Amino acid sequence: MKVCFIVSEFFAWGKYGGYGTATRVVATELVRRGVEVTVITPARGAQPEREAIEGVTVLSYPVHSIRAQFQLLRACQADVYHSQEPSLGTWLARKAAPRSAHLVTCRDTRVSADWLIELRSWLLDGSFRTLLTYPYENNPLVTSAVQAADAVYCPNEFSRPIAQKKYRLTRLPGFLPSPVRGPEGPVRKAVRPTVCYLGRWDHRKRPEIFFGLAHSFPDVQFVAMGQARTSGRTEALRRQFADVPNLEMPGFVDQFSSGNFQELLSRSWILVNTALREGLPRSFLEAAYFKCAILSRVDPDGLASRFGCRVENDDFAGGLRSLLAGDVWRERGEAASRYVSAKYGLEQSVDQHLELYERVAHEGERS
Numbered sequence: 001m002k003v004c005f006i007v008s009e010f011f012a013w014g015k016y017g018g019y020g021t022a023t024r025v026v027a028t029e030l031v032r033r034g035v036e037v038t039v040i041t042p043a044r045g046a047q048p049e050r051e052a053i054e055g056v057t058v059l060s061y062p063v064h065s066i067r068a069q070f071q072l073l074r075a076c077q078a079d080v081y082h083s084q085e086p087s088l089g090t091w092l093a094r095k096a097a098p099r100s101a102h103l104v105t106c107r108d109t110r111v112s113a114d115w116l117i118e119l120r121s122w123l124l125d126g127s128f129r130t131l132l133t134y135p136y137e138n139n140p141l142v143t144s145a146v147q148a149a150d151a152v153y154c155p156n157e158f159s160r161p162i163a164q165k166k167y168r169l170t171r172l173p174g175f176l177p178s179p180v181r182g183p184e185g186p187v188r189k190a191v192r193p194t195v196c197y198l199g200r201w202d203h204r205k206r207p208e209i210f211f212g213l214a215h216s217f218p219d220v221q222f223v224a225m226g227q228a229r230t231s232g233r234t235e236a237l238r239r240q241f242a243d244v245p246n247l248e249m250p251g252f253v254d255q256f257s258s259g260n261f262q263e264l265l266s267r268s269w270i271l272v273n274t275a276l277r278e279g280l281p282r283s284f285l286e287a288a289y290f291k292c293a294i295l296s297r298v299d300p301d302g303l304a305s306r307f308g309c310r311v312e313n314d315d316f317a318g319g320l321r322s323l324l325a326g327d328v329w330r331e332r333g334e335a336a337s338r339y340v341s342a343k344y345g346l347e348q349s350v351d352q353h354l355e356l357y358e359r360v361a362h363e364g365e366r367s
Contacts, residue, residue: 001361002036004078006089010041010058018282019107022155022178023084024056024256029179029350031055035357040072040089054256070096079361083149086167091145101360104149105176106163108279143167150360156280157301176356179349180285180340183262187291187337190267193324194221196292197272198265198283201228201237209274209316211237214247216317220324223248223264255286265290269329270308272316273298285344288336293329295319307336 005027009020020041027037031054043049043060051058059076061068069089073081074096082103083090094102146152146167153176154160160173201207207224214222224247228234234251241247255261271287273296280300288294294308295316304310308329309319323329 001080001357002038002076002078003030003080003082003357004073004076004093005037005039005082005084006073006087006093007039007041007084008087009044010039010053018279019084021255021282022107024053025179025181025346026350026353027056028054029346030354033350033354035354038076038078040069040076042069066092073097080357082357086142086146088139088142090149091141094145094148101150101357101363102145102148103356103360104146104152106146106152106154106159106167106173107178109154109159109163109166111162111166150363151356159279159300176352177344177349178282178285179346179353180282180289180344181346182289182341183266187266189269189291189330190221192221193217193219194223194268195270195272195295195320196223196225196264196268196287197274198225198287199273199275199281201226201234204276206274206276207237209314210272211241211244211247213272213316213320214241214244217320218246220320221246221248223250223268225250225253225261225264227252262290265292268292269333270295270320270323272296272320273304274316285340288333289340289344291330291333291337293323293332294336295323303336307332307339 005023007019007023010023023039027039030037038057038059040059040061042063047060049060059072061072066088070092073093078097078100080101080103081093081097082105083093084105085107086104090104147169152163152169152173154163154173155176155178157175160175163173197207197210199205210222210224228237238249250260253261253264265287268287268290269292271283271292271294273281273283273294275298278298278300284294284300284303288303288307294304295311296304296308297311297314299305299310309323311319
């Protein structure tokens with residue numbers, strides 16, 4: 001069986017977001033189980049047109065070249081095409097391979113209010129990417145492709161009715177978990193209270209709030225993993241908070257090639273998320289698997305309110321105090337780990353993907 005993932009990024013070249021991370025995890029695990037996997041993604045930087053990453057064939061095309069994308073999709077000849085977010089590529093895949101099975105996962109279904117937040121943040125970042133992304137993801141061709149898909153899924157619960165309404169689906173999308181790799185060894189928490197940040201340092205994410213907390217909690221260790229989209233903003237933040245002694249800024253940490261990622265999550269007590277909006281961040285699931293409580297303004301699927309603290313009126317300081325008091329964080333972090341292990345654990349989540357692909361490919365053979 002051959003599976004083709006259609007995705008806006010793949011964790012390897014220049015962008016290291018949730019879409020690319022989720023795709024790389026499931027793709028490499030499918031390869032490990034004997035599935036032939038191809039990923040088709042827009043090229044970033046000096047990314048080659050074709051390469052093999054952990055057994056996955058990654059094909060890239062020039063950004064916004066519809067013709068090149070269509071040609072790759074048609075040449076792939078996969079049994080199953082799986083879009084990792086509805087896009088024009090979803091529609092192109094149906095045209096390129098009409099006899100194949102077509103699946104869609106709505107990873108971060110953005111409605112008008114979400115796009116306004118994105119637009120304001122991108123303008124602050126000095127980028128017009130949102131203006132280019134919007135028509136690529138929001139047009140009648142994309143809606144029709146989602147409606148015509150063999151199956152539509154969400155990797156979380158709260159966005160299922162949102163996706164159904166946005167794409168005018170007759171049925172509620174199913175739930176398909178994104179596999180999350182758990183700890184490879186014992187989780188050893190630091191003796192000193194330690195909180196971490198995992199994500200981009202862009203304006204929408206508001207990392208300054210996290211950095212500012214370090215001033216207010218000198219007895220707590222703060223670790224900020226990530227970087228901004230631009231080197232200028234990354235360096236500006238480093239200079240601005242360089243004199244905070246209890247703030248570590250290791251920057252981008254590659255979870256696929258470095259053990260530092262697991263080590264940092266293992267010793268952290270709490271994950272802090274300061275973003276204005278999110279889907280269901282992989283950082284929530286990854287940190288929770290490592291028994292971290294979640295401190296966040298956003299509360300997808302109730303993860304923060306159930307397994308940490310949901311922040312009201314941006315009172316992150318008050319939320320942090322409540323989690324540190326009496327080791328509240330520990331009980332909630334351990335509960336979070338049990339939840340993620342049961343719902344998003346690697347083996348059972350990959351099993352669900354594999355069973356789905358085999359079923360839709362077999363149904364396609366009979367039709």
